[in-house]
Amino acid sequence: MRGAIREWAIANLKVSGEFDVLPTIGSKELVALLPTFLQSKKVLYPKVAYPTYLVGALMASAEAVAVDIDPSTWINADLAWLNSPSNPTGQVQTDHQINQAITWGRKNNAVVASDECYLSFAPGAKSILELAGGDNTGLLAVHSLSKRSNLAGYRAAFVVGDHKLIERIRQFRKHAGLMVPAPVQAAMIAALSDNDHATAQAQRYSNRRDILSKAIRDAGITIEHSTAGLYIWCTKNEDCFKTVDWFANLGILVTPGSFYGSDKFIRVALTATDQQIQMAADRINS
Numbered sequence: 001m002r003g004a005i006r007e008w009a010i011a012n013l014k015v016s017g018e019f020d021v022l023p024t025i026g027s028k029e030l031v032a033l034l035p036t037f038l039q040s041k042k043v044l045y046p047k048v049a050y051p052t053y054l055v056g057a058l059m060a061s062a063e064a065v066a067v068d069i070d071p072s073t074w075i076n077a078d079l080a081w082l083n084s085p086s087n088p089t090g091q092v093q094t095d096h097q098i099n100q101a102i103t104w105g106r107k108n109n110a111v112v113a114s115d116e117c118y119l120s121f122a123p124g125a126k127s128i129l130e131l132a133g134g135d136n137t138g139l140l141a142v143h144s145l146s147k148r149s150n151l152a153g154y155r156a157a158f159v160v161g162d163h164k165l166i167e168r169i170r171q172f173r174k175h176a177g178l179m180v181p182a183p184v185q186a187a188m189i190a191a192l193s194d195n196d197h198a199t200a201q202a203q204r205y206s207n208r209r210d211i212l213s214k215a216i217r218d219a220g221i222t223i224e225h226s227t228a229g230l231y232i233w234c235t236k237n238e239d240c241f242k243t244v245d246w247f248a249n250l251g252i253l254v255t256p257g258s259f260y261g262s263d264k265f266i267r268v269a270l271t272a273t274d275q276q277i278q279m280a281a282d283r284i285n286s
């Protein structure tokens with residue numbers, strides 16, 4: 001399995017130089033436990049974000065600081081999280097911003113962990129490990145087959161990057177009982193050795209995004225970012241629960257942005273079937 005991850009990472013993330021790989025029990029395990037594994041004292045995470053970055057820092061009794069995604073504004077810390085494409089905003093960070101994060105990490109002798117679990121749904125976007133150009137010191141890229149291969153129930157994910165950091169993480173994990181079960185390892189090898197299903201899945205999400213985005217815009221709702229990944233991030237410039245109610249009255253379930261740190265936005269997922277997405281679009285414009 002580690003060989004399959006290595007090969008996939010070289011071909012798809014374009015990682016070079018010295019690096020190692022480690023399977024994880026879903027990427028949530030790593031996001032929740034990385035500050036504990038690294039014994040981090042101060043953790044930076046995006047202001048509008050997947051909640052587990054904050055929870056992981058709290059679990060490690062680390063100081064958690066919510067920051068803008070622009071690394072030029074970051075303060076000194078020992079771990080920073082990037083998430084591009086973002087859950088919930090669908091924002092893709094520029095190569096320049098990711099390079100700035102790498103520079104921040106080197107300057108502060110800090111770890112930069114890039115949660116890239118939606119990268120397969122962002123044509124043209126680069127892994128932090130490609131931008132690192134062969135020097136992976138202090139860098140980790142977090143990936144998940146939950147998203148790329150729709151294997152959420154398998155809890156199949158992995159981290160790629162700095163071999164010394166990965167060795168440190170491995171030492172803790174193997175004593176914490178977090179080994180990936182053999183049947184899941186076999187499924188990971190199968191999923192990683194085929195790219196066609198991932199390409200088809202990415203196309204499916206892109207089509208759904210086009211249909212729903214148009215319907216949402218035509219209804220006068222403002223979409224921000226939302227260029228890649230699995231979500232549309234939008235606002236009616238009102239309390240998010242009011243917008244949640246508006247969608248609920250149409251029989252459509254959306255997530256309040258307050259779950260992610262923004263109380264005027266809602267998150268619409270592209271994970272319903274093609275038929276349901278079309279039905280939702282029709283109802284939004286009815």
Ligand SMILES: Cc1ncc(COP(=O)(O)O)c(C=O)c1O
Pocket residue numbers: 025026027028029031050083086087115117143144145146147152155156157
């Ligand atoms: C940004 C982000 N990271 C990590 C995860 C964890 O996913 P999994 O544990 O299924 O790999 C999610 C799940 O939605 C997510 O949105």
